[in-house]
Amino acid sequence: MTLISRLDQRLRALDDASLTRRRRIVDTPCAPRLLLEGRPLLAFCSNDYLGLAAHPAVIDALREGAALYGAGSGASHLISGHSRAHQQLEERLAATQAASIPHARALSFATGYMANLAILTALGGEDDATLFCESLNHASLIDGARLARASVQVYPHADVAALAALLEASTANTKIVVTDSVFSMDGELAPLAALLALCERHGAWLVVDDAHGFGALGEHGHGALAQAGLVSTNLIYMGTLGKAAGVAGAFVAAHASVIAYLMQRARPYIYTTAAPPALAHALLTSLDIIEGDEGASRRAHLDGLIARFRCAVQVAPWTLGASASAIQPLIIGDNAAALRAAAALYQRGLWVPAIRPPTVAAGTARLRVTLSAAHTVDDVAQLVAALNTLERH
Template sequence: MHPHTTKAVADPLGWLDSHARRREEAGLRRVVRPRTPDSGAPGDPARGDPTRLLDLAGNDYLGLSRHPEVIEGGVRALRTWGAGSTGSRLVTGTTTLHGDLEDALAEHTGFAAALVFASGYAANLGVLTSLTGPDDLIVSDERNHASLVDACRLSRAQVIIVPHADVEAVDAALAERSWQHAVVVTDSVFSADGDLAPLAALHTVVRSHGALLVVDEAHSLGVVGPGGRGALADAGLASEPDVIATVTLSKALGSQGGAVLGPPAVRAHLIDTARTFIFDTGLAPACAGAALAALGILTTTPELADGVRRHARHLADLTGAPRPAGAVVSVVLGEPERAVRATEICRAHGVAVGCFRPPTVPPGTSRLRVAARANLTATDLARAADAFAAAIGTPGCPG
């Protein structure tokens, strides 16, 4: 055989088929289901048509993604700045619009400064990898979002995973003192469970150890606290020097992107060191313009936050699920097959809901994830009640 001849080998991707079969047998195959223009998106004036799906799966918590002022904010930015940001934030990717958005986010949430990233995922990766290293410690709640999990892995820091919302476990982890700097990281409202982290108690422990508290407010911004200022503002912690928040613009603000909020020194440090800021293309101007318009609506219509929480409580009562802290109602059903079937029944009744299965949630806790919106109508809620009754039964009765 010629020395440079490559020997034939088995298909290097052949193992994918067996893995796909195992996921199929376990009820864990995913399907990409595109929305269509006539699928009944939230905020669409024609969505009252009974032939169109009621969306209780998406994260448009305030119903602003199709608000005329939000769309106009995006269109105006598109016409002014073009379709893309054309480069990283440090080259050509920063416009005056990005600065306006950062100022508005900081003012609304009560933080001193903000830095916008291309996504909430990028914001979480950027803040944890920039603030920790090999000699440091990250204490992370076991139910934190995947972006925080990945950020912990990339940080090269020692990572201790603690039981969900267990303040004593956080205290014990920090007490080891085998670290130079320490960060405690948690969601504020957890994306799958819908419950609220014990932020005040966590901050007390963090401060007693000279550590830093980083809180992902993705599901709190626009929903929790007076005027939707977020769970940290509601707890009186937004202006504390040892507290940092991350947010996404793709949920309550109906756009796309993310941001880190905290002291000005943190913003400056991230500009110098956060790889997801330095090397990623900046947030598209249209997204920045839409998010800024949505934030303006929230500021002038603070009752939107009350509305989404009220509707979430109503949806929880319809399903027998625990009342949530924010917009996310978690209806735990058990095995994946039951959750998939319930999702299909809801869809057959004209209601789209999320279906969360392992590895997104722990084994045995597959569930419907129902997302409330501020602009749900009485007709919408009645339709949801019919769908839930068919899919899971009346609360307190076998489903």
């Protein structure tokens, strides 16, 4: 068998299991109503929770940033790629977490994936470190744990008692508990207050990936730590800037000593070109919106849409996940059935993705509905009507 034929055989096996992934080409800006390969659709699949990706003020700020700083950074942050815009953004982002993390500083990254790899490989590279990882963590946290030299123990989803037992039995010098805040395929929130109490009791770090919370949760949109009212130097926070913030990138916020250590030891930070400064400049405007009256209004509207959707949708024999967030999973189970449901919605002009293994566990394929403040009440009513009359087989 040739090298190519081996790959072709594996691709056929994926297709036979209804696991082939396909890209779709979007012809318009990220928004609820868009053109997909020339076809108008109402989309419920982006993570643009506040509808800022195509906000006129953010677009103008991006244009202004390109005029001020050019198209690219030209080097890594530690060479010559760290612009005034990057510095201003990091200072603003540190301020968003200052109420939760004493002496907070922030470090910006090109993606959330890189940020999570940076945290876990830097802190997990210490001698005699153990990572305690939530079973439903995002792939970037899983890969960061694999790349770290630390030992890894996985605790069952949201099982605080199981984690407590693992921490109690551990003799590691460095203990690091790692969790998503809002689980990306289920929409549930982690029990952050209970996790932090355990970490403080056992002298452990608590790494919180708030990719789906920053901007959408908490007072002023400051995220899951603010919403839970947590305060501790044990907290290490990762937030993304391409979801509710509407642009691109990510950041880590933590005590100043943690940030200084990451700057010196985190390879995904040290050995990569900095993101374009224009993006950082645009994000300053995103933060103005998130923290201001408009951001508060958009979060309130989004909360109202979530409540309307959950009250009106009827999915039996499927299961509606227990989510209070903008992520609303309709768990179908079978891969092919999930694809059929997504295809039926597509024929009705609705774009809702089918999520299958390995993104979710085998037997839990689902439709992942994501709501945005850019959706209207009528948009959600159209989706609910389609779902409630969808053939289930």
